[in-house]
Amino acid sequence: MTVENSASTELNWWLVPGRFLRREILPVLTNLRLAIALLLIIAVFSISGTVIEQGQSPAYYQSNYPEHPALFGFLTWKVIQVIGLDHVYRTWWFLGLLILFGTSLTACTFTRQLPALKTARRWKYYEEPRKFQKLALSAELDTGSLNSLNELLQNRRYKIFQEPEKDHILYARKGIIGRIGPIIVHVGIVTILLGGILGAMTGFMAQEMISSGDTFQVKNIIDAGPWANFQILKDWSVRVNRFWIDYTPTGGIDQFYSDMSVLDKQGEEVDQKKIFVNQPLRYNGVTFYQTDWGISAVRIQFNNSPIFQLPMAALDTNGKGRIWGSWIPTKPDLSDGVSVIAKDLQGMVLIYDSTGKLVDTVRTGMSAKVNGVNLKIVDVLGSTGLQIKSDPGIPLVYTGFALLMLGATMSYFSHSQIWALKTGDRLYIGGKTNRAQVAFEQEVLEILDNLSSKSGV
Numbered sequence: 106m107t108v109e110n111s112a113s114t115e116l117n118w119w120l121v122p123g124r125f126l127r128r129e130i131l132p133v134l135t136n137l138r139l140a141i142a143l144l145l146i147i148a149v150f151s152i153s154g155t156v157i158e159q160g161q162s163p164a165y166y167q168s169n170y171p172e173h174p175a176l177f178g179f180l181t182w183k184v185i186q187v188i189g190l191d192h193v194y195r196t197w198w199f200l201g202l203l204i205l206f207g208t209s210l211t212a213c214t215f216t217r218q219l220p221a222l223k224t225a226r227r228w229k230y231y232e233e234p235r236k237f238q239k240l241a242l243s244a245e246l247d248t249g250s251l252n253s254l255n256e257l258l259q260n261r262r263y264k265i266f267q268e269p270e271k272d273h274i275l276y277a278r279k280g281i282i283g284r285i286g287p288i289i290v291h292v293g294i295v296t297i298l299l300g301g302i303l304g305a306m307t308g309f310m311a312q313e314m315i316s317s318g319d320t321f322q323v324k325n326i327i328d329a330g331p332w333a334n335f336q337i338l339k340d341w342s343v344r345v346n347r348f349w350i351d352y353t354p355t356g357g358i359d360q361f362y363s364d365m366s367v368l369d370k371q372g373e374e375v376d377q378k379k380i381f382v383n384q385p386l387r388y389n390g391v392t393f394y395q396t397d398w399g400i401s402a403v404r405i406q407f408n409n410s411p412i413f414q415l416p417m418a419a420l421d422t423n424g425k426g427r428i429w430g431s432w433i434p435t436k437p438d439l440s441d442g443v444s445v446i447a448k449d450l451q452g453m454v455l456i457y458d459s460t461g462k463l464v465d466t467v468r469t470g471m472s473a474k475v476n477g478v479n480l481k482i483v484d485v486l487g488s489t490g491l492q493i494k495s496d497p498g499i500p501l502v503y504t505g506f507a508l509l510m511l512g513a514t515m516s517y518f519s520h521s522q523i524w525a526l527k528t529g530d531r532l533y534i535g536g537k538t539n540r541a542q543v544a545f546e547q548e549v550l551e552i553l554d555n556l557s558s559k560s561g562v
Contacts, residue, residue: 134212143206150202154193157185160310160328166191195305195330207298214291225284228266230274231524234533240524241542242549243535249556251275251527254534257552258523275525280518283539289512293505300501308496309333316401316488320344320368323391323493337389337495341375342368348489350398350450358449361398363489390495397490400429400447403454404483407435412483417447435476443475450487456480521545523552 133139158165166182175181189196237243255265255275263277309329315321322342326335346364353359360381367376367388378386386393404414417429427448434442443464446455452469458476465473472481523536534553538545 131212131216134209135216136209140206140209140213143202143209147199147202147206150193150199153190157190157193159192159194161191192328194301195328200302200305203298203302207295210291210295214288218288218291222284222288225281225520228276228278228522230266230271230276231526231533231535232274234526234528234531237524237526237533237535240535241537242546243533244549244553246532246534246553246556247530249532251525251532253556254525254532254552257555261548261552263521263523273527275523277523277525278521280520280538282515283518283520286512286515286518289508289515291512293508293510293512296505296508297502298505300498300503300505302498303501304330304496304498306330307332307334308494308498309335310495311493313491313493314397314399314401314488315343315345315491317345317348317486333495334497337391340370341389343393344368345489346377348398348487350487352449352451356449356451361395361489363395363491365393390497392494392496394492394494395489396492399427399488399490400450400485401488402486403431403433403445403447404486405433406481406483408479414486417445417485420446433480435478435480441476443480445482447485450485452485454482454485519545521548523549 158169163182163186166185170176170180170182170185172181172183185191189198193199231237234245237245251267251272251274255267258265258277261279263279266276266278267274307330309326311323311326313321313323313325320342321344323338329335344366346366348361348363350361351359362379362381364379365377365386366374367386369375376386376388380386380393380395382395385395399419400417402414402416404412406412415431415433417431420428420430422428428446429448430444430446432442432444436442441459443459444457446457447453454467454469456464456467456473456475458464464475467473467482469482469484472479474480519538519541521536521538523534525535526533534549536545536549
């Protein structure tokens with residue numbers, strides 16, 4: 106084999122994959138049906154990720170999605186965990202769908218949208234009357250001038266193309282932005298997909314239940330991407346200065362709040378904010394959302410003793426409400442005591458003896474006589490439930506949505522084109538548009554009427 110034949114063989118070896126990509130792969134990737142199918146599948150699984158709680162413990166799914174009876178006849182905790190519906194947005198198959206959809210949009214942009222824009226920007230004159238017959242809308246006038254037509258088109262914001270040496274022909278267009286719109290839409294969607302993938306791979310979510318006055322570092326991570334950066338949690342902590350609830354006149358919860366401070370390594374405050382639902386605290390790429398509340402402790406005093414703080418725990422009510430309770434010893438040897446029950450932070454506390462009999466009902470700051478001692482309920486302390494997230498992909502997602510809205514708005518502009526040719530005493534006019542055909546026809550008819558009026562017809 107000669108050197109030339111060897112080089113030719115090697116060149117053909119590299120060309121074969123390129124031909125296969127162009128002839129076999131690209132037509133599939135740019136297929137509109139494929140893009141729509143992928144979008145619908147992504148939407149369905151995104152909905153499932155919203156309906157099915159994400160990042161919960163196996164026991165939670167076993168309790169809420171039992172095998173008998175299975176939800177919808179097939180959805181059980183085993184199906185959820187095998188498929189990965191408990192962490193949809195980080196599964197390999199969901200990320201694969203996003204990548205495939207993004208690849209399809211990118212391929213469509215380069216093989217269809219950009220060439221279409223390039224074609225739309227190119228223009229040519231019609232120098233023969235027969236070419237006007239191919240247009241969807243055309244007219245032949247026995248009067249009128251190109252100068253008058255030029256003026257009418259400029260008044261309607263058309264861009265005019267006319268050369269001095271060819272003053273008998275004219276081309277005009279407007280709305281080229283409408284051709285750019287679909288490209289911007291594709292760029293926006295791809296940007297959103299990239300932001301979603303980045304967030305899934307590098308973000309994390311944590312949950313904390315913190316009492317008023319406590320300082321903590323984020324450690325209770327319940328879900329995280331494989332490339333999550335936990336270094337951003339180092340060297341700073343958060344203090345819950347105060348947690349409180351505003352109640353409605355009927356006793357319902359109006360809003361709950363947490364006053365929080367971010368502390369550096371030396372314990373100095375570097376940021377502070379009062380958070381509530383939909384008003385989170387953001388620091389160092391981490392967002393703290395107010396999502397839940399509870400009762401963490403009760404502060405009590407026996408006679409003139411120092412004030413003690415005892416923890417309160419949530420009690421099982423079989424879904425009939427939320428209550429918290431604690432046991433308070435009333436004798437030094439812990440041989441006797443009372444139980445205190447609270448259901449909210451409005452200050453009402455129920456006191457029960459060891460037999461389960463209601464002894465008294467008091468408010469914070471009040472005292473009750475139990476087992477020979479004066480028991481004072483000094484305060485009931487609340488705790489704030491925080492959902493903590495880090496998602497580096499959010500800026501990309503927001504940028505993508507902005508591009509998507511911009512591109513969708515631009516796409517509403519019609520790309521309209523008008524040609525004109527003056528031969529002898531005949532004036533040929535024709536045009537076409539890519540959308541709003543009826544409005545374009547009305548516009549052309551108005552131009553023709555005005556042109557006739559200017560010519561004295």
